[in-house]
Each structure stands twice: as C-alpha cells, then as structure tokens.
Amino acid sequence: MxxxxxxxxxxxxxxxxxxxxxxxxxxxxxxxxxxxxxxxxxxxxxxxxxxxxxxxxxxxxxxxxxxxxxxxxxxxxxxxxxxxxxxxxxxxxxxxxxxxxxxxxxxxxxxxxxxxxxxxxxxxxxxxxxxxxxxxxxxxxxxxxxxxxxxxxxxxxxxxxxxxxxxxxxxxxxxxxxxxxxxxxxxxxxxxxxxxxxxxxxxxxEKQSRIDGLTGLANRREFADTLARGVERAGQRAVSLLIMDIDHFKRINDSLGHHAGDACLVAVANRLRQHFASDGDLCVRLGGEEFGVVMEADGAAACVRGERFRHDLERVPLPLPEGGQAAVTVSIGCGAFDPGRHADGDALYRDVDAALYRAKVGGRNRVEAVPAAAESLQATAPAEA
Structure with missing residues (x-):
C-alpha cells in the first residue's frame, strides 16, 4: 500500500x-x-x-x-x-x-x-x-x-x-x-x-521502514522478511521469486530527465501491482531500477506470470508526465525455492539474480529461469506471448 x-x-x-x-x-x-x-x-x-x-x-x-x-x-x-x-x-x-x-x-x-x-x-x-x-x-x-x-x-x-x-x-x-x-x-x-x-x-x-518512498512498494527489508517466511513454509507452500531490471533505464534519465525516470519507476510499480495482485504476492523495489516479486507459486507458474508481465509491458507504453509515454522493457530472472538446491532464501536470490544476468547477456527483454524451471518456461512462454 x-x-x-x-x-x-x-x-x-x-x-x-x-x-x-x-x-x-x-x-x-x-x-x-x-x-x-x-x-x-x-x-x-x-x-x-x-x-x-x-x-x-x-x-x-x-x-x-x-x-x-x-x-x-x-x-x-x-x-x-x-x-x-x-x-x-x-x-x-x-x-x-x-x-x-x-x-x-x-x-x-x-x-x-x-x-x-x-x-x-x-x-x-x-x-x-x-x-x-x-x-x-x-x-x-x-x-x-x-x-x-x-x-x-x-x-x-x-x-x-x-x-x-x-x-x-x-x-x-x-x-x-x-x-x-x-x-x-x-x-x-x-x-x-x-x-x-x-x-x-x-x-x-514501521510502515515507512518497510516500503519504498518513491513507488510505495515493499523495500528490501520487507522483501527479506517475506522471502524468509516463505522459505520456512516451503514444505507446505511453494515459493518463487522474480527479479527484474528495466532495460537501458539510464537512457530514460539521460534523454528525458530524472523526473521522467522517477515517473517511469512509479508506472512500472503500478503495473506490477496490477499483474501481481494475488494472495501471497509481494511486489518489491529492490533498488534503483530493479524490482522483485515474491509469490506463492511453483517455478513454472512464476515464469509464466513473469513472461505475461514482460509481454504486457513491452506492448503498452508507460505514461510519463505532461502526457508523454515511454516504451519500456524488462529483463527477468525467475525461479522457485528448491530445498535440494537452496540452503536458504539468500541462495534462491543468488540463483534468480544469476538468471537475470543471463537474461541481460542474452539480449534483454526476456525471461530467464533457473535450471529447475527452464524447461517449463520454454514450453509455455511462446503460447503466453
């Protein structure tokens, strides 16, 4: 909120x-x-x-x-x-x-x-x-x-x-x-x-200490606590993580100014709230132009939802101040907590962050899954797009 x-x-x-x-x-x-x-x-x-x-x-x-x-x-x-x-x-x-x-x-x-x-x-x-x-x-x-x-x-x-x-x-x-x-x-x-x-x-x-002042999303403190709680309940409920980065965000700041850049961040945050509004979803601003979503879903479902968000963001430009618009894309890493692979939430975060890095290196504007969810993404992403 x-x-x-x-x-x-x-x-x-x-x-x-x-x-x-x-x-x-x-x-x-x-x-x-x-x-x-x-x-x-x-x-x-x-x-x-x-x-x-x-x-x-x-x-x-x-x-x-x-x-x-x-x-x-x-x-x-x-x-x-x-x-x-x-x-x-x-x-x-x-x-x-x-x-x-x-x-x-x-x-x-x-x-x-x-x-x-x-x-x-x-x-x-x-x-x-x-x-x-x-x-x-x-x-x-x-x-x-x-x-x-x-x-x-x-x-x-x-x-x-x-x-x-x-x-x-x-x-x-x-x-x-x-x-x-x-x-x-x-x-x-x-x-x-x-x-x-x-x-x-x-x-x-307490609320101020757990939200991002610009976008109103949860901040890293709330993200860390929510992810830790999700990992503790991983035996009863699946928990997955998306980490996304706005592609070439520096160009928006350099060409349109920081005011437009802030408006872009707020618009992305609002779009995140629209797409990830289910019970168990937590949208987070991790810092700068990097966002995250913690959700109660398995890796396949998380990647599908991430791909749907990426596709919608690419298709519909974001509104900017004074009636302007900005075509924005994101690179996304996604994955689910796997007790056999991840010792804790930090391990899951590192795994998903590595997937985000692969998405950037692979050309940006794409979703990259951790290995456990890779096959599911390849099978479902084209249909979702």
Whole structure:
C-alpha cells in the first residue's frame, strides 16, 4: 500500500480505535466497581441491626445480579464503530441501573432502617458518586446521570429530614464531584488520544521502514522478511521469486530527465501491482531500477506470470508526465525455492539474480529461469506471448 494511502487509512481508523479502547476500558472499570454495591447494601443492613433478614437477602441478591451483569457484558470482538457503540451502551445501561437502584435503596434505608443505617447509606452514596467521577468519567452525560442517581436522593432526604444547610453542603459536594468528573474526563480523553496517536506513529514508522518512498512498494527489508517466511513454509507452500531490471533505464534519465525516470519507476510499480495482485504476492523495489516479486507459486507458474508481465509491458507504453509515454522493457530472472538446491532464501536470490544476468547477456527483454524451471518456461512462454 502506498504511504499516502496508508496515512489516510490510519486517519480513518483513528476514531474507531478510540471508541473501541474506550469501550474496553469502560467495561474493565465497571466490572471492578460493581461488587462494592452489594457489600454496601449488606453493611447498611448490618448497621440497622436484626429484623430485616428477608429484605437484606433480596436487596443484596439484586445488587449481586447487577454486578454479575457488568461482568457478563462482553467487549466487541472487533473495532467496528457500531459494535463498539452497542457494547458501550450496554455497559452504561447496567451502570446506570445500578446507580439508580442504589439511589432507591438509600431512600428506602433512610425510611425503614434505624440509625446508623441511613448514615451508612449516605456515606456510601458519597463514595459511589466520587468513584464515578474518578473512574467512570469516559462519557460525560452518562457519568453525570450516574452521579445524580446516587447523590440527588440523599440531597432530597437531607433537605427534608435534617436541615437545608446540611443539604446545601451535600449540594456543594455534588457540584465538586461534577467538576472532578469533568476534569477527569478531559485528562482521560487526552491520555486516550495520546496513546492512539503514539500507536499510529509507531505503525507509521514501521510502515515507512518497510516500503519504498518513491513507488510505495515493499523495500528490501520487507522483501527479506517475506522471502524468509516463505522459505520456512516451503514444505507446505511453494515459493518463487522474480527479479527484474528495466532495460537501458539510464537512457530514460539521460534523454528525458530524472523526473521522467522517477515517473517511469512509479508506472512500472503500478503495473506490477496490477499483474501481481494475488494472495501471497509481494511486489518489491529492490533498488534503483530493479524490482522483485515474491509469490506463492511453483517455478513454472512464476515464469509464466513473469513472461505475461514482460509481454504486457513491452506492448503498452508507460505514461510519463505532461502526457508523454515511454516504451519500456524488462529483463527477468525467475525461479522457485528448491530445498535440494537452496540452503536458504539468500541462495534462491543468488540463483534468480544469476538468471537475470543471463537474461541481460542474452539480449534483454526476456525471461530467464533457473535450471529447475527452464524447461517449463520454454514450453509455455511462446503460447503466453
């Protein structure tokens, strides 16, 4: 993939990656906090003393079920935006159901349980509100609703049953939580975006280190790694190599200029992509006017495809800047990895490079195969041409 196309593709993925990461982190943080609610319910009943065993079991079981729901919600298997949004909504639905249930429970505890149970419920309401402000700050609106769910019922009770001044203090505390949540949200988004930018920058550097800047084809580093992997799998899949050189490329540079020469290289690279676009094909610029193709094919098929490319390149001139054209031909060496002949990928490369040399010496604009594939080439090349 050319570098510009790679950059555009990464830009398109950025928002989806951010959303997928947010969904994953929201799920992880929600799972951690879910089981504190049944503990808080149990402690509230303990503080209220005996006499509410059935209510304690029902309420505790309900909050345990909500905590288990947080665990049951799965993160999407892919970074698809729709799947991530769906997963995020499910997580926040359970979180909001839990905070609303706690708000209802705190009102019930204040009305039905003796002291100090209402005070315990009040303290837990403050703790849960602050926990949301700090740990579930990824989305502002759901976080505000969650904080309001646990804090506003207590505010109403304090206003009605204690004193407006105490309720005012609770309101200030709630406002402080909202400010903390807002700041935590900003810090979270900054960190999330920074981490994604760093990942993209790392991927971009990795991509840049493996492609040719002019043509967008793979470079020698990627070529060497791909050839080595192909040789390792040679027992299961055939691997072949083409090495080609543009004939008399210096004449193009000397007569038309280096700008035209660069355009010629880009045009050859584009033609390579068109001809070698099968799964398992890797087009490479090895340097200068020399190109290569690693493919999952036997030697006969590789030579046939190389001959087809050579014939098409000879038949259709390449476009040049300002409407010009250049008639270009290539000399090609081809061969397949043979464990009995080649110790490794370097040995195959030397063998195919020698075949390329023979193609040049033999008159250029031709395909020359290593000995293992020579008979196949002679049998098929005239028909392909």
């Amino acid at each position: 050319p570098l510009d196309a790679f950059i555009q593709a990464r830009a398109a993925l950025r928002s989806r990656n951010l959303l997928a990461q947010e969904t994953l982190e929201t799920r992880q943080r929600a799972r951690l906090g879910g089981f504190f609610y049944p503990v808080a319910v149990a402690l509230t009943f303990i503080a209220g003393g005996p006499g509410h065993g059935v209510a304690a079991m029902v309420a505790t079981a309900a909050f345990v079920a909500l905590a288990l729901l947080r665990v049951a919600v799965r993160a999407p298997a892919s970074s698809d935006e729709a799947a991530s949004l769906h997963g995020l909504r499910k997580i926040w639905s359970v979180v909001l159901a839990t905070t609303i249930a706690w708000g209802i429970f705190s009102v019930w505890a204040s009305a039905k349980l003796p002291e100090p149970a209402p005070l315990v419920a009040l303290l837990f309401s403050g703790a849960f509100g602050m926990a949301v402000a700090h740990t579930l700050c990824m989305r502002r609106l759901p976080a505000v609703l969650a904080i309001a769910s646990v804090m506003l019922p207590s505010l109403v009770l304090l206003w009605r049953d204690v004193a407006p001044s105490v309720a005012g203090m609770w309101a200030v505390y709630t406002a402080y939580m909202l400010l903390v949540m807002r700041r935590s949200h900003g810090e979270y988004r900054t960190r999330l975006e920074l981490e994604e930018d760093l990942r993209q920058q790392r991927d971009l550097f």
